[in-house]
Amino acid sequence: MLALLASQDEDGNPVAISVHGGYPADVHFSLKDLGDMSSRFPKKQEENAANRRVFFDQVALNIRNQVRLTPQHQSSVKQVWSKHGAGAEVACDAIFTTNRSLVLTILAADAPPIVVTDHRSSFLFLINGSIWSADRGIVGKAVRRARSEFSVDPTQLEVMLGPGICRLCYVSDIHKKSGEGFRNIESWTPYITESPKGNHINLKGFIVDRLVEEGIPEGQIHDLNLCTWHGEVVSGSGHSFFSSLRSSRTGEEEGRFAFAATLTRRAVPLP
Ligand SMILES: [Zn+2]
Numbered sequence: 001m002l003a004l005l006a007s008q009d010e011d012g013n014p015v016a017i018s019v020h021g022g023y024p025a026d027v028h029f030s031l032k033d034l035g036d037m038s039s040r041f042p043k044k045q046e047e048n049a050a051n052r053r054v055f056f057d058q059v060a061l062n063i064r065n066q067v068r069l070t071p072q073h074q075s076s077v078k079q080v081w082s083k084h085g086a087g088a089e090v091a092c093d094a095i096f097t098t099n100r101s102l103v104l105t106i107l108a109a110d111a112p113p114i115v116v117t118d119h120r121s122s123f124l125f126l127i128n129g130s131i132w133s134a135d136r137g138i139v140g141k142a143v144r145r146a147r148s149e150f151s152v153d154p155t156q157l158e159v160m161l162g163p164g165i166c167r168l169c170y171v172s173d174i175h176k177k178s179g180e181g182f183r184n185i186e187s188w189t190p191y192i193t194e195s196p197k198g199n200h201i202n203l204k205g206f207i208v209d210r211l212v213e214e215g216i217p218e219g220q221i222h223d224l225n226l227c228t229w230h231g232e233v234v235s236g237s238g239h240s241f242f243s244s245l246r247s248s249r250t251g252e253e254e255g256r257f258a259f260a261a262t263l264t265r266r267a268v269p270l271p
Pocket of ligand 1: 166167170230231
């Protein structure tokens with residue numbers, strides 16, 4: 001059973017979360033109260049870079065070891081090594097490593113970051129779970145890469161779905177986007193339901209089904225069940241995450257939270 005442990009600011013407010021409870025990689029993410037982590041808004045570059053440093057301090061990770069995935073919303077998968085350290089950015093939609101020092105990071109809003117490792121924490125993938133990348137097959141591509149690269153059976157894989165927009169909150173007219181590059185709108189039909197609000201898209205359901213299709217047992221797919229639009233890590237505390245969709249509807253300022261994963265250094269059983 002996964003448990004979320006919060007680190008607090010000076011006033012005792014939760015500002016960052018570390019996932020505990022037996023997942024074989026270490027996963028951490030920032031909450032909205034720690035500020036916008038995005039690197040895409042030119043006016044806030046310095047402030048947001050400072051926010052990212054505070055996040056790394058909060059979760060006791062070395063920011064100099066981070067390699068950041070910058071989403072392209074396509075489906076390329078790239079291996080990263082220590083030479084990519086020192087804050088490197090890698091333009092693709094899935095990165096993986098066997099290096100225990102590297103911290104794989106993504107600055108996210110509604111697309112759930114996806115972590116894939118094996119029982120022994122011997123390699124680590126971080127995947128951008130955006131609807132466009134999901135549509136282009138990023139999930140299957142990354143899992144098949146893990147199998148070919150590390151000769152691992154899918155039943156040995158452990159997956160975590162980070163905070164991402166839930167199907168109740170994800171209201172968008174996907175049909176209008178079919179002309180803008182959706183591979184096959186029919187593959188989304190089972191994941192779209194209509195309500196008076198519009199078309200609800202079950203993005204996480206789509207991702208989970210692709211993982212299961214690749215042979216990963218459902219019991220080894222751990223969804224943190226945190227929605228970036230409505231989620232509150234402490235009940236009554238207000239929105240815990242930045243959400244592009246919420247910003248687009250409410251006019252509140254847009255931002256990104258930081259999500260970081262690293263191979264565990266805890267003792268693991270020998271093969
Ligand atoms: Zn929601």
